[in-house]
Amino acid sequence: MATMVTSTRTVTAKTTGSGPKRPGPNGNGRNGHSHFEPDANANRYRVGMWVALASISMLFTALSSAYIVRAGSSNDWVSIAMPKVLLLSTALILVSSVTLEVSRRNLKSAAFSGYGRWLLITMFLGLGFLASQLLAWKQLARQGVYLVSNPHSSFFYLLTAVHAVHLICGLLALIFLWVRSRFKKELKVTPRGQAVADAVTIYWHFMDALWIYLFLLLFLWR
Amino acid sequence: MGRVLAVIIWILTALSVLLFVSKKWWFPASISEHGPALDRQFMITLVIVGISFTAAQVGLGWVVWKYRDTGKPGDRGLYTHGSNKLEMVWTVITAVVFITLGVMGQSVWASLRLNDVPPGSYSVEVVAQQFQWNFHYPGKDGVFGRTDPKLIDDGALNFIGLDASDPNAKDDSVTAALAVPVNRPVELRLRSKDVIHNFWVPPLRFKQDLVPGMEIKVHFTPTKVGRYELACAELCGQLHFKMKSYMLVLPDDELNALKVLSQEQFQARMGELIAKYPVISN
């Protein structure tokens, strides 16, 4: 059984020697609410997402450094020409970030129909992005450029594939949010609901920025 | 229990130190120019390691002996959260010792790896494969004949893909053992046909990976005539434990005589030399 969880408000100043300021009556701990309450510690979704992004960044850092090292390790590097449809990819994903941000702000101001609508638009833009990636692959294949054709093409297929896998996870999250928004009984912005939407939005923006980075790495870095 | 623990810790410490101090199993005598400097650095390190190890274990034994709970009622430990001053002192001392050791530990490395191969070195090309060593000697003209992976044919005993049509290759020899001069810098050009291997001759105090796709040039100077075992020191497959050869360190006259021999004569002579010099293993 837990002992002594009630507090006396102040602790008398009985110090021997110097020391730091006494902690206040609530101590310096952050919380104290049961997190089995749905809205308690809602910030963990945001914090958790940033932590996850650090990890995903490391994966792409590893692949990027492999890319750079491989480019310098031998003289068989042949740059592939950029499939033009990738410009469409870039446009689509940039716009999708905007639409998702609009959606998120709608949720914040409890405009639920707008929230759902802009979510749906983002989802379609995301699907469009994936379709344009497939088209780029097809364009290359038609030119006879495959995964093993040369190191640059290997990395192109690999990096776009790994990005796409992560994007699909983001898409699934959007679908989840949209379905939930459609079938929730009472339309209320809870701290937890907002935090989850924020977290998914952060993820999506990261996927966007990651795409820009990969695009520059693959076609601008020499 | 505390006393028993202290004693056992001290006995284990003493036995461990004894194992080293007795030198019953120890480095073989060094046969390279950089060997003595390496051994010196090793001994300095070993002394520091030995002192630190012993001091820590003795200290650990002492505190568990002295501060064991004797069951006296009301007897409490010392209430202290530590001492910032002590932390500073022992951190600084440790940092100075370790980093000095670290800096000292670069000098032999730098002398071997940061300098180019000295001019006038005796060069041998080493091509490793699963599970044998191939040593390519440039012959009388001192120029290595051209090699090409496309020409490799293990079945026809052209292990390194020597291009017979290259005039420089005519006087080259390829054998399974390494012959080098004494007291002269030796350059090895290390290559591999398949996977990573490692050139390791313990008395030489020297090893280097052979990496496929790279030609790695290293140099050292052997200082003692004799035959020494050469072992592969990077896992290369199931017969890694048997990828064995010899390094023959020869006096100048014998080495010079080798240079002018043809492939068949070279190989036969190597066999004779191997029989002549017993293995020096410690």
Add this chain to the structure above:
Amino acid sequence: MSGETHEGVHRHPAPTGFIRKYIFSLDHKVIGIQYIILALAAVLVGMTMSLLMRLKLSWPDHGWSLLGALFPGGAPNGVMNPEFYLSLVTMHGTIMVFFVLTTAPQGGFGNYFLPIQIGAEDMAFPLLNMMSFWVTLVGFVVILAAIFFSGAESTVGPIGGWTGYAPLSALGAIAGPGQGMGMNLWIISIAIFCVGSLLGALNFITTLLNMRTKGMSLMRMPLTCWAWFTTAVLALLSFPVLLGGGILLLLDRVAGTSFFIPGGLYVSGVLSGSTANFPLHTGGSPILWQHLFWFFGHPEVYIAILPGMGATSHILATFARKPVFGYRAMVFAIFAIGLLGFFVWGHHMFISGMSPYSAIAFSVLTLSIGVPSAVKTFNWLGTLWGGRIRFTCAMLFALGFVSLFVAGGISGLILGQSSLDLAMHDTYIVPAHFHLVMGVASIFGMFAALYFWFPKMFGRYMNETIGKFHFWVTFIGVYCIFVPMHVMGLVGMPRRYSQFTEYEFLHGLHPLVLFVSISAIITITVQLVFYFNVIWSIFKGAKAPDNAWDATTLEWNTASPPPHDNFAGILPTVYHGPYEFAVPGAPNDFVMQTDAAVEVPSGNGHNGHKH
């Protein structure tokens, strides 16, 4: 006097039904035990493999009839093939490092006790927590599958060491036995393990940052929590790199890419690109694999040891009845070890063919990582000094940790110097070093943790007599096994040799080889006694009170085992630091973190200050 009680509101009641309670459980305590069980199973497999390895090394031509019956391909007439031995080496290393040392200390004890020690009701993401265990378990099943898919190759898995250097690991079956399907499964298993680990790390970090109870400031957390936190950060940032490398390696193997495979290879009589068996490769870099692997691999070894360090600090203070000496310095040392751990990976690659200049940088950084490790050792001794030491089994193993960590760590001063590594690389001094720190000190940390927290998890003590026997034999045994390996390395004995019969310079070492093997056989056998103790004590152990050891941290404030929400609806409030033992004037020689009535001299666990 305003009381500040915290009523927890349960969103859901505790689970019912066997499956929800014990199999697919969201409860961090159950998941922690699942990880521990996984580790206990994996370590049995790993130990059996090492036993077989010692048999081969000591009596290379002896036929072991049981072995011959089980593995007629790999051990015809009971005599192990070299490839069989090397696959044991590979699987032993992989299973031990991943499924023992990266599960129990963090996923096992960390999962169980981090939330409780910070006053939370569960991890931040219970569903993710459950997934991280099951993903890890799938990874274990896949690596075990590698044993069964290798029968045709007469091995028990792939050959490559746990390090799997390319191009040997990248070329496929053409490079010899142990390079076929088993290697693919090895890569896939590790990739799955990476994902499981990352999910876990995410949870640990978020939980620690976000879910601490009132009064639990960062500097009032037990050192176990600091260790788990830092370990999680290391895992978060290093496992993705291994995952990346693994993807590239798998592509080289099955898709014909050339990330790690250079051109112009001639393998087993076949030229690259000349047959369908051996597609054309060009321009890949074998050293690239090493960089990617070791960028992960070095933080990984700190992942293996840091939780043990945290547990040791915690247990030493508890049974010396004294605060941890230099709490703040200990926290900084944990950070320093974690941070520096990311910058030293090149010390595994001094003679790999990488730039000799970078070798110098890596070498000096490596020696400096010895400094925080030494600081921790001094502080452990400082914690014991002036104490009133009680020699419970948990304490014995914690003391053993200190002794073994020093013994193992100290050889790092030799191996970290590039000049000395010229001679010592890939000799037996390397396994001597890493077994003592990882394979022994780290395991002692886990033993200490289990003996310590067993009464909290099961409400009963482990049997102390059996435990002491376990300690003595194991402690002496591991010294006997691993200290001789140092001198084997000095002589020049290479690693990963299936037998030492071919070289004259190794013949004199045979008595030592035998001594090590016999010590290993005894030590491994005695571990069965430990397993017996665990199982017996769960049912028949002496009943333990809630605060089994008169300890101070939050887990000792709640029932044994704790209820589903850890604190029976009333979250604790923290008033003191975690190691307030021997407080002058206090009624007991320990003051619990939640004990509001007792005052401690200033600091409340904030830093070390002069007395």
